Amino acid sequence: MRDKKDKEKTQITDDPVKNFEKWKRKYNKTKKRVKQVQKTTKKRDYEVERETIQKLVNKYSEINPKEAVKFSDFPLSKKTLKGLHEGQYRQPTEIQRQTIGFALQGRDVLGAAKTGSGKTLAFLIPVLECLYREQWTAMDGLGALIISPTRELAYQTFEVLRKVGKNHEFSAGLVIGGKDLKDESEKIHRTNIIICTPGRLLQHMDETATFHASDLHMLVLDEADRILDMGFADTLNAIIENLPKTRQTLLFSATQTKSVKDLARLSLKNPEYVWVHEQAKFSTPATLEQNYVVCELHQKVNMLFSFLRSHLKKKIIVFFACCKEVQYLFRVFCRLRPGISVLALHGKQQQMKRVEVYNDFVRKTSAVLFATDIAARGLDFPAVNWVLQFDCPEDANTYIHRVGRTARYKEGGEALLVLLPSEEKGMIAQLQDKKVPINKIKVNPEKLVSVQQKLEAFLAQEKEQKERAQRCFVSYLRSVYLMKNKDVFDVFQLKLPEYAMSLGLAVAPRVRFLNKAQQQKSGVMQDNSGAAGHESEDELKSFKAQLKGEQSKSQSSQSEEEEEEEDDDDDVDDDEDEDEETLKPAALLCGFNEEDEDDQKEQDLLTVKRKDVFNINEESQDDDEVNKQHTSGKQDLPECIICLNANYTLHLHP
Ligand SMILES: Nc1ncnc2c1ncn2[C@@H]1O[C@H](COP(=O)(O)OP(=O)(O)OP(=O)(O)O)[C@@H](O)[C@H]1O
Numbered sequence: 001m002r003d004k005k006d007k008e009k010t011q012i013t014d015d016p017v018k019n020f021e022k023w024k025r026k027y028n029k030t031k032k033r034v035k036q037v038q039k040t041t042k043k044r045d046y047e048v049e050r051e052t053i054q055k056l057v058n059k060y061s062e063i064n065p066k067e068a069v070k071f072s073d074f075p076l077s078k079k080t081l082k083g084l085h086e087g088q089y090r091q092p093t094e095i096q097r098q099t100i101g102f103a104l105q106g107r108d109v110l111g112a113a114k115t116g117s118g119k120t121l122a123f124l125i126p127v128l129e130c131l132y133r134e135q136w137t138a139m140d141g142l143g144a145l146i147i148s149p150t151r152e153l154a155y156q157t158f159e160v161l162r163k164v165g166k167n168h169e170f171s172a173g174l175v176i177g178g179k180d181l182k183d184e185s186e187k188i189h190r191t192n193i194i195i196c197t198p199g200r201l202l203q204h205m206d207e208t209a210t211f212h213a214s215d216l217h218m219l220v221l222d223e224a225d226r227i228l229d230m231g232f233a234d235t236l237n238a239i240i241e242n243l244p245k246t247r248q249t250l251l252f253s254a255t256q257t258k259s260v261k262d263l264a265r266l267s268l269k270n271p272e273y274v275w276v277h278e279q280a281k282f283s284t285p286a287t288l289e290q291n292y293v294v295c296e297l298h299q300k301v302n303m304l305f306s307f308l309r310s311h312l313k314k315k316i317i318v319f320f321a322c323c324k325e326v327q328y329l330f331r332v333f334c335r336l337r338p339g340i341s342v343l344a345l346h347g348k349q350q351q352m353k354r355v356e357v358y359n360d361f362v363r364k365t366s367a368v369l370f371a372t373d374i375a376a377r378g379l380d381f382p383a384v385n386w387v388l389q390f391d392c393p394e395d396a397n398t399y400i401h402r403v404g405r406t407a408r409y410k411e412g413g414e415a416l417l418v419l420l421p422s423e424e425k426g427m428i429a430q431l432q433d434k435k436v437p438i439n440k441i442k443v444n445p446e447k448l449v450s451v452q453q454k455l456e457a458f459l460a461q462e463k464e465q466k467e468r469a470q471r472c473f474v475s476y477l478r479s480v481y482l483m484k485n486k487d488v489f490d491v492f493q494l495k496l497p498e499y500a501m502s503l504g505l506a507v508a509p510r511v512r513f514l515n516k517a518q519q520q521k522s523g524v525m526q527d528n529s530g531a532a533g534h535e536s537e538d539e540l541k542s543f544k545a546q547l548k549g550e551q552s553k554s555q556s557s558q559s560e561e562e563e564e565e566e567d568d569d570d571d572v573d574d575d576e577d578e579d580e581e582t583l584k585p586a587a588l589l590c591g592f593n594e595e596d597e598d599d600q601k602e603q604d605l606l607t608v609k610r611k612d613v614f615n616i617n618e619e620s621q622d623d624d625e626v627n628k629q630h631t632s633g634k635q636d637l638p639e640c641i642i643c644l645n646a647n648y649t650l651h652l653h654p
Contacts, residue, residue: 046135052077053133063101068092071125074100077132079167080125087163093118093409098274100125103250108268110260111252113276114285115404116380116411119252120160123220126250127193128165130218136192138171142211144218146195147239149226151176151351152358153378157222158195165193175200178351185211198227198235205242216243221251221263223377225397228259240267254404255283255397283400283435288407290438292417294424298498301329301455302448303418304390308338308368309449314385315361316340316368319402321391323348323372324475328468330370332455332504341367347374376401380408389417391476392427394483396434399427426488455504470509473500477511492518 059075068074071084071092084090092100095113102109103126113119127144136143148154158174165172175184175196181203188194189210194201204211219240221227227236249268253260256275264271277283284290295303304318320326323346330344341364345357361369362381369375376398384406393399399417406413417438419427431438459466477496483489491514500508 049135053135057133060101060105063104065097065101068097068101075104076125076129077168079132080128080164082167083128083164084121084125086166087160089121089164092121094276095119095274096122096125098276099123099250099272102272102274103248104129106248108248108271109250109274110264110268110271111250111274111276112256112278113254113274114280114283115254115401116285116408117254117276118409119222119254120157120378120380121164123222123250123252124157124161124164127161127218127220128168128170130248131170131192132168134217136170138169138190138192140192140215141189142191142194142213142216143170144193144220145201145213145216145243146193146220146222147198147201147227147236148195148222149197149230149232149377150374151178151197151354152345152374153223154195154197155355155358156378156380161193161195175204176351178354184208198232198239202235202239205239213243216247219243219247219249219267221249221267223253224251224263225253225255225257225260226377226401228263233259236263237266255400257397281435282437284403284437285407285413287410287412288403288415289413290403290415290417290436291441292419292424292428292438293441293443294419294421295443296498297420297494298502299443299448300390300418301502302450302452303443304329304388305333305336305338305451306447306449307388307416308333308340311386312339313366314340315364315366315381315383316386316388317375317381317384317402317405318368318370318388318390319376319393320370320372321479322475324468324471325391326370326372328465328472328503331465331468332451332458333370335458336451336454338368343367343369345369345371345375347372373398373402375405379405381405383411384408385413387413387415389415391479392417392419392423392488395485396427396430396436399431399436400434420494422490422493423488426485430485430488452502452504455502456506457504459504466505469503469505473503473505473509474511477514481514481517492521 056075056077063074070090072081074092076084093113095111095117099109099111099122103123111119111122113122123146127146131143134140134143146154146157148157154174154176158172161172170192171190172193172195173184173188173191175188175194177197177200185204185208188204188208189212205213221236249271251260251264251268251271293303308316320329326344326346327348330342333342343357343361343364345354345361349357357369358379361367365383369381373393378401387403387406389399389402393402403413403415406415417427428438455469459469476499477491477494480489480494481491496508496511500506
């Protein structure tokens with residue numbers, strides 16, 4: 001028996017063909033069996049994704065912000081991490097480190113950190129992760145809402161979202177005034193992430209039948225205090241009433257004000273307060289050098305011109321109190337040809353123009369942007385060297401936001417505040433209270449270049465220009481008059497004839513509201529003071545918003561296109577309104593040849609500045625040579641405008 005078995009065995013091993021066939025049969029049988037098992041156990045893609053999500057969520061409770069050195073130390077989706085990596089964001093900033101964990105865990109967050117410290121990603125990352133976790137699709141409609149105070153900030157946030165969220169499949173929309181409402185209405189219900197200004201969003205909530213926010217998971221209020229300051233409190237309340245209570249809310253700002261705390265109380269549930277720089281010695285970035293000069297009102301235009309002439313290779317933002325000042329001074333500075341490109345950004349421009357100017361200034365390496373406070377918050381222009389505050393800011397918070405346009409994310413920057421003698425004491429005390437380190441430097445009036453005669457000549461040539469100068473004059477006075485803090489702002493201390501002359505006007509225009517106020521002040525109109533010119537708090541707020549070209553509470557139900565066409569009543573005798581859009585486009589963007597400029601001048605100023613003398617080298621200016629108008633004229637409309645519209649409901653996915 002044993003012999004037989006041995007023989008068979010020997011036979012098989014001896015016949016390789018048979019041997020192979022037997023092996024093949026066995027192999028095929030096993031393969032079939034494995035395939036069968038695989039078929040029954042193979043998971044669908046969505047199941048794998050769900051498991052991945054669950055694994056990430058399980059790690060949420062273990063997040064330790066102190067140990068998060070890289071973004072990948074947080075349990076974030078591969079898609080978000082890839083977007084961050086491609087956007088060159090490797091390590092989280094302090095505010096990101098401290099808030100992302102709470103936000104992922106579903107907590108409401110009130111986050112405050114200095115300007116330029118990276119608050120945008122601190123809320124965009126949780127927004128993306130929230131929708132990813134929910135496996136949100138186009139069919140699910142609105143999942144996250146980000147409300148910004150200005151169109152520019154909304155646009156910028158939208159661009160950052162497109163960058164870091166491009167590997168996700170969500171749709172995102174920019175819902176701001178100045179765009180086609182009908183077109184928006186058709187797409188808005190299919191949009192997963194909306195970035196908007198409050199007025200426009202409420203308009204959709206009221207008028208667009210298909211739009212609802214009942215499934216909203218996350219609300220972000222960026223620069224919340226500004227939204228309130230602009231008179232949007234009622235609009236915001238109305239919006240919040242339309243949102244589900246189960247949502248998560250994140251609220252961010254660089255400054256903590258009472259209104260933010262009030263808003264937080266109303267809109268956040270048991271929030272985590274993250275105030276990154278609470279213990280910091282200063283409230284502004286350490287890399288920012290801050291100085292102020294005291295200058296008479298009638299010398300301010302000369303000083304600005306002189307400053308620009310000595311900083312031709314720099315990127316500068318100049319802040320003004322009101323639109324009319326920006327409009328007038330922008331035009332005359334273009335004609336004065338300081339030797340640097342001059343751009344203007346304010347709320348009375350049409351939206352296309354605003355985006356065009358914004359992108360133009362982003363691209364330029366040296367230029368000066370004349371702006372109202374619409375550019376003060378959140379805007380992240382790259383490599384701004386200087387912020388010059390031509391007019392005193394309303395308060396220390398506005399100061400902090402304005403100077404925050406430079407010295408962003410570890411970069412250096414300089415800030416110069418121009419104060420009238422009557423503003424110095426009150427404003428500096430406020431800044432010290434807010435832990436702003438600022439030094440006084442001096443202006444040497446004899447060294448200033450006077451442009452008064454040139455302005456007079458321009459006004460003599462053009463009636464329109466003269467009217468603009470008058471409106472600038474009145475509008476500035478009104479802005480001072482409407483300021484709440486009378487310790488800083490006193491319109492009656494201003495030397496009006498000198499100020500008018502410094503704008504190129506031969507005589508100071510008659511300012512009706514000021515005359516009335518003066519009479520009231522001196523008691524002449526005591527009997528009928530209630531009827532004549534007394535403004536309530538609300539009216540003051542509304543006026544202020546109008547001055548800056550922003551939409552106020554009372555206007556929030558209007559379309560923002562209307563806002564662009566209206567103009568503030570300046571109480572100037574000649575009431576004819578200006579229409580910016582009638583100007584030739586080429587006149588709106590001025591470029592100058594900067595090639596022939598003398599670097600030395602800048603050196604002089606910087607060296608001298610440290611010696612406390614504002615020294616301008618008048619002799620070395622050669623107007624004809626330096627102020628050659630840029631030949632390129634108006635640029636093509638930036639691509640972003642097309643993207644902006646085209647991407648309205650386009651997937652973030654490329
Ligand atoms: N983790 C990061 N790594 C590298 N750069 C970053 C990071 N986070 C933000 N930045 C950059 O820092 C700059 C400032 O960021 P951001 O605009 O978010 O600041 P902010 O705190 O919102 O400022 P503001 O208070 O003025 O609105 C931007 O240019 C941004 O690209």
